[in-house]
Amino acid sequence: MSESATQWRSTADAAGLAAWLGKASRVVILTHTKPDGDAIGSTLGLARTLTAVGKDALVWYAGPTPVWLKPMARDTSFGRVQAGSEAPKADAYVVVDTGARRQLETAGAWLDGKADRAAIIDHHLHGDPDLADRRWLVTDAAAVCQPVARLCVELLGVDGLASLPEEIATPLYLGIATDTGWYRNSNVAPDVMRDAGDLLACGVDHAALYELTEQRDTAAHVRFMGHMLADMEIELDGQLAIMACDHAKMRECGVDGGETGGIVDKPLTIVGVRVSALLTAWEESPGQAQTKISMRSKSGPGAVDVNQIAQEFGGGGHARAAGAKTPMALHEVKRGLIAAVERALR
Numbered sequence: 001m002s003e004s005a006t007q008w009r010s011t012a013d014a015a016g017l018a019a020w021l022g023k024a025s026r027v028v029i030l031t032h033t034k035p036d037g038d039a040i041g042s043t044l045g046l047a048r049t050l051t052a053v054g055k056d057a058l059v060w061y062a063g064p065t066p067v068w069l070k071p072m073a074r075d076t077s078f079g080r081v082q083a084g085s086e087a088p089k090a091d092a093y094v095v096v097d098t099g100a101r102r103q104l105e106t107a108g109a110w111l112d113g114k115a116d117r118a119a120i121i122d123h124h125l126h127g128d129p130d131l132a133d134r135r136w137l138v139t140d141a142a143a144v145c146q147p148v149a150r151l152c153v154e155l156l157g158v159d160g161l162a163s164l165p166e167e168i169a170t171p172l173y174l175g176i177a178t179d180t181g182w183y184r185n186s187n188v189a190p191d192v193m194r195d196a197g198d199l200l201a202c203g204v205d206h207a208a209l210y211e212l213t214e215q216r217d218t219a220a221h222v223r224f225m226g227h228m229l230a231d232m233e234i235e236l237d238g239q240l241a242i243m244a245c246d247h248a249k250m251r252e253c254g255v256d257g258g259e260t261g262g263i264v265d266k267p268l269t270i271v272g273v274r275v276s277a278l279l280t281a282w283e284e285s286p287g288q289a290q291t292k293i294s295m296r297s298k299s300g301p302g303a304v305d306v307n308q309i310a311q312e313f314g315g316g317g318h319a320r321a322a323g324a325k326t327p328m329a330l331h332e333v334k335r336g337l338i339a340a341v342e343r344a345l346r
Contacts, residue, residue, distance in 0.1 A: 310323055
């Protein structure tokens with residue numbers, strides 16, 4: 001491990017990363033498994049920028065992807081990470097919207113021995129610094145698309161975000177919009193609205209993006225959400241809402257792992273609920289349990305830091321939105337989660 005990669009801190013900025021990428025011919029762009037709007041927006045925005053300045057850039061995605069990925073990608077090429085697949089050859093590897101090896105799964109092994117050729121751009125509070133010598137960590141950014149947008153400006157040599165081409169501004173805007181809950185969440189700040197406004201000035205169609213990404217529910221997904229809400233458990237004097245399912249239930253409802261988005265946010269509309277959790281269980285192999293935890297919390301007085309709770313299960317994220325994946329059975333996770341939230345509420 002290099003001396004610069006001993007702790008989770010920034011070792012680079014937009015100008016430095018732009019200069020480094022300027023020397024590369026082929027760039028591989030990675031993000032976390034099961035990419036969301038911020039992950040897809042930042043990877044597509046960066047890939048299109050690198051292509052515009054003459055680089056060979058390819059994005060790789062792992063796990064389930066949203067149904068809107070292909071129309072969002074337009075003509076930007078992307079690959080699918082397969083278990084055991086070999087690392088594509090590149091001069092530079094850029095990881096966005098995560099710095100945690102566990103969230104990269106198979107693609108994490110692609111970075112082994114390549115820290116000197118890798119960079120991380122992230123806004124999460126924790127990660128594995130040994131993955132990359134170059135790290136630009138903006139933990140107060142609402143979305144990683146905010147620092148990535150500034151890197152795109154540096155690479156293109158344009159005068160600010162409002163001067164970006166529409167095809168680059170559109171995915172960057174998507175990342176900011178989705179990671180703020182379309183400007184409803186507590187991470188909305190003046191800089192978020194300024195950045196969003198600058199990107200809209202590039203010709204981004206806000207209404208079309210919202211329809212593409214937020215109004216594409218299948219009937220199966222809506223029915224599945226109904227099942228989850230009907231079986232929801234309220235704990236800790238009404239302060240914790242827990243929903244749980246397994247892959248068998250998902251198959252019964254006709255949904256897959258990529259169709260659980262948005263469900264965990266719903267219980268926060270209930271008066272008194274401070275934390276909402278969605279637990280999804282499956283067997284990775286016979287007898288080998290896995291449970292995924294997704295958590296959200298309300299802001300305001302007495303807000304619960306779900307990032308701290310997620311760390312107890314080997315995960316992490318943000319104070320108001322975090323998650324983990326753990327080799328524990330569903331009932332064990334539920335019991336442990338209730339205890340952890342109870343401690344946080346004291």
